[in-house]
Structure formats: C-alpha cells, structure tokens
Amino acid sequence: MRLDKWLKISRLVKRRTLAHDAAEAGRVSIGGKPAKPASDVRVGDLLEIDLGGRITRVRVLATPEHASAQGAKELYEVLSQQEKAAPEKA
Numbered sequence: 001m002r003l004d005k006w007l008k009i010s011r012l013v014k015r016r017t018l019a020h021d022a023a024e025a026g027r028v029s030i031g032g033k034p035a036k037p038a039s040d041v042r043v044g045d046l047l048e049i050d051l052g053g054r055i056t057r058v059r060v061l062a063t064p065e066h067a068s069a070q071g072a073k074e075l076y077e078v079l080s081q082q083e084k085a086a087p088e089k090a
Helices: 003-009 016-024 069-075
Strands: 028-030 046-051 054-060 076-083
Touching: 003 016, 003 028, 003 069, 016 028, 016 046
Parallel strands: none
Antiparallel strands: 028 046, 046 054, 054 076
C-alpha cells in the first residue's frame, strides 16, 4: 500500500495531501531511509514521522484498504513519541 494512503487510513495524518507533502519534504522514513509518498508500506515496517513538532515511531501491524476510526489504532504499534526541542535563540 502507498505510504501516503496508509498514513491517512491509520489516522496518523489527517489528510492524504498532508501525508504526501510530509513524505516529499523528507519528514517520513521507512526503516531509517527517507520515503516517497508512493513507497510501499508492508506489515513489520518501522516508520518515523516528523510532524507538528513531534517525532513518532511506529511499527506497521496491518495494511487494509479501509479502516474505521476505532480500527485505525490497530494498524500500528507506537514505539516512541518525542517532542522536538525548540531551537535555541542566539
């Protein structure tokens, strides 16, 4: 399944266009390598998503074509979440 579509279905990102733009900007990686919006997402992949001042690392558990709001959280396992440090002012 395409990365941008999976991010939308999993509800980690609200809109597919936002997921597409984040991947194009290099803020999403699969297995430690920058991923393009059309990159394949497979069960077991480790994703790192840098959005909204937060870095989230997840493991993909499923890649269905559709998921309900309740079922979306069952598509991934959160490994870690951390806030990005604010840049220091000079």
